[in-house]
Amino acid sequence: MDFLLFEFNFSSYLIPSACLIVFLLAYFTFKQYLYRQKYSHIPGPPTEGILEFFFGNFNTIVKCLTEKNIIPDLYVQWSKKYGSVFKFQIFMKYVIVTNEPNAIKEILINKNYPKNEKIYSKIGFPFNERFMGLGLVTETNGGQWRKRRQIFNPGFHRSVLINCLSQFNEKTDQLMEKLYKLADGKTEISLFKEINRMTLDIISSVAFGFCIDSINFPDNQFSLNIIGSFEAVNRCLTDPLFMMNPLNYWKKQKYKKYIRDLRNFARVEILDRLRDLHQNETSVPDDILTAIVNKCKDDKIEIESFIDDFITFFNAGQETTANSIAFCFLELGKNTHILPRLREEIDSVLGAKKEISLDDLTKLEYTECVFKETLRLWPPAPEILRVSTDDFYINDFKIPKNTQINLSPYFSGRNEKYFPNPDKFIPERFLNEISSYAYFPFSLGPRNCIGRNFAMIESKIFMS
Numbered sequence: 001m002d003f004l005l006f007e008f009n010f011s012s013y014l015i016p017s018a019c020l021i022v023f024l025l026a027y028f029t030f031k032q033y034l035y036r037q038k039y040s041h042i043p044g045p046p047t048e049g050i051l052e053f054f055f056g057n058f059n060t061i062v063k064c065l066t067e068k069n070i071i072p073d074l075y076v077q078w079s080k081k082y083g084s085v086f087k088f089q090i091f092m093k094y095v096i097v098t099n100e101p102n103a104i105k106e107i108l109i110n111k112n113y114p115k116n117e118k119i120y121s122k123i124g125f126p127f128n129e130r131f132m133g134l135g136l137v138t139e140t141n142g143g144q145w146r147k148r149r150q151i152f153n154p155g156f157h158r159s160v161l162i163n164c165l166s167q168f169n170e171k172t173d174q175l176m177e178k179l180y181k182l183a184d185g186k187t188e189i190s191l192f193k194e195i196n197r198m199t200l201d202i203i204s205s206v207a208f209g210f211c212i213d214s215i216n217f218p219d220n221q222f223s224l225n226i227i228g229s230f231e232a233v234n235r236c237l238t239d240p241l242f243m244m245n246p247l248n249y250w251k252k253q254k255y256k257k258y259i260r261d262l263r264n265f266a267r268v269e270i271l272d273r274l275r276d277l278h279q280n281e282t283s284v285p286d287d288i289l290t291a292i293v294n295k296c297k298d299d300k301i302e303i304e305s306f307i308d309d310f311i312t313f314f315n316a317g318q319e320t321t322a323n324s325i326a327f328c329f330l331e332l333g334k335n336t337h338i339l340p341r342l343r344e345e346i347d348s349v350l351g352a353k354k355e356i357s358l359d360d361l362t363k364l365e366y367t368e369c370v371f372k373e374t375l376r377l378w379p380p381a382p383e384i385l386r387v388s389t390d391d392f393y394i395n396d397f398k399i400p401k402n403t404q405i406n407l408s409p410y411f412s413g414r415n416e417k418y419f420p421n422p423d424k425f426i427p428e429r430f431l432n433e434i435s436s437y438a439y440f441p442f443s444l445g446p447r448n449c450i451g452r453n454f455a456m457i458e459s460k461i462f463m464s
């Protein structure tokens with residue numbers, strides 16, 4: 001009897017369920033068809049078969065990442081076939097990519113379209129753990145971001161950074177001393193790791209007034225937490241296979257612990273500085289941390305928000321500069337013909353001087369060209385992601401509202417029209433004026449890099 005009852009229920013639900021599924025599928029496919037129509041006039045790599053209908057160019061992207069390339073390498077390839085404005089599909093959504101300087105100006109400066117909330121939240125909250133949270137880089141709400149940027153702008157002014165030149169000099173000298181000792185013709189080192197330690201020590205002392213000395217004590221827990229946390233963010237952004245694999249549960253827990261420990265460290269530093277400011281305001285350093293803490297105190301802003309910014313400056317300010325200095329040395333190693341001119345400039349400007357001044361830095365014109373050329377080929381932030389908030393045009397292509405737009409300093413930096421022989425390392429090209437909308441390693445417009453001067457000073461001092 002029970003069996004019959006089951007059979008009766010089953011068959012009476014089967015037909016309506018099947019109808020519902022067919023209806024939903026038809027509705028979904030029709031909606032997708034209409035969505036695709038809106039972008040049908042824009043060229044781009046094709047998607048073939050039922051799988052690519054749903055997943056788009058996902059497979060090509062995964063293949064590109066597993067071959068240790070970056071997504072903008074695909075942009076360079078695709079643009080050769082589809083031009084300076086093209087689309088690609090990721091799951092059911094289209095993304096527009098362009099290297100048209102006028103469109104870049106429109107998107108980053110004139111319209112200043114907001115950042116893509118979904119993607120920046122992965123940086124703010126990797127594995128759902130608060131990391132950079134809603135700090136200056138990851139805040140997508142324009143009003144909130146503006147308030148925060150106003151707090152930090154004065155701290156990054158060139159005139160303030162000039163006061164810190166001795167700290168930049170000191171940390172660079174420390175690394176040079178270490179490298180001299182290691183240069184015995186036998187010992188192998190990772191220059192990238194050494195530079196990474198130096199940039200970590202610089203940001204810690206210049207911005208936050210504390211000394212980690214990771215140059216001499218590389219395995220301290222703070223450095224390990226920083227490295228682990230960065231790895232977590234990179235995994236979230238670039239390793240979809242890692243994210244999907246349930247076997248990586250424990251590795252994810254480990255990443256979360258690095259992040260929690262880092263935030264706990266930041267909390268203690270902020271609270272200590274708050275206490276010092278209460279006790280004796282005149283003796284505390286005038287650095288970014290004091291700016292954070294003062295604002296926290298005056299505006300009664302919750303501490304978690306300011307931990308977001310503490311972490312943000314470490315993240316945005318350390319690895320970026322370390323990467324570009326390391327790439328610079330890689331290019332110098334490959335292009336040794338550049339060295340005599342570089343040496344000559346440095347020798348003539350600095351002579352036997354030990355401490356480099358701002359005046360010296362402004363005279364190091366060719367040195368700056370070498371660094372700029374490195375950033376053209378190897379920008380540490382290779383993509384900038386925005387979302388259009390209205391319909392607009394790139395050339396004759398209408399781009400609908402709510403479209404994700406990927407701009408890429410890496411892709412634009414390889415645009416033959418503005419950089420002849422784009423794959424060649426030619427610092428001299430920066431002796432002439434270059435359209436800034438074709439070259440934007442520090443981004444452009446209101447959300448450009450606040451640490452640009454910081455990075456230029458740090459890199460030029462290290463190079464010289």
Ligand code: HEM
Nearest residue numbers: 136137316317320321381441442443447449450451454455
């Ligand atoms: C060579 C070194 C550097 C490069 C190439 C670089 C590049 C960039 C780029 C492209 C952006 C825009 C990111 C986006 O729109 O998603 C950015 C933003 C930012 N950078 Fe840098 N950066 C460098 C060094 C630094 C340093 C040294 C600091 C701090 C000490 C720093 C702090 C920031 C912050 C806080 C933002 C967010 C600005 C905002 O949205 O208001 N960066 N950077």
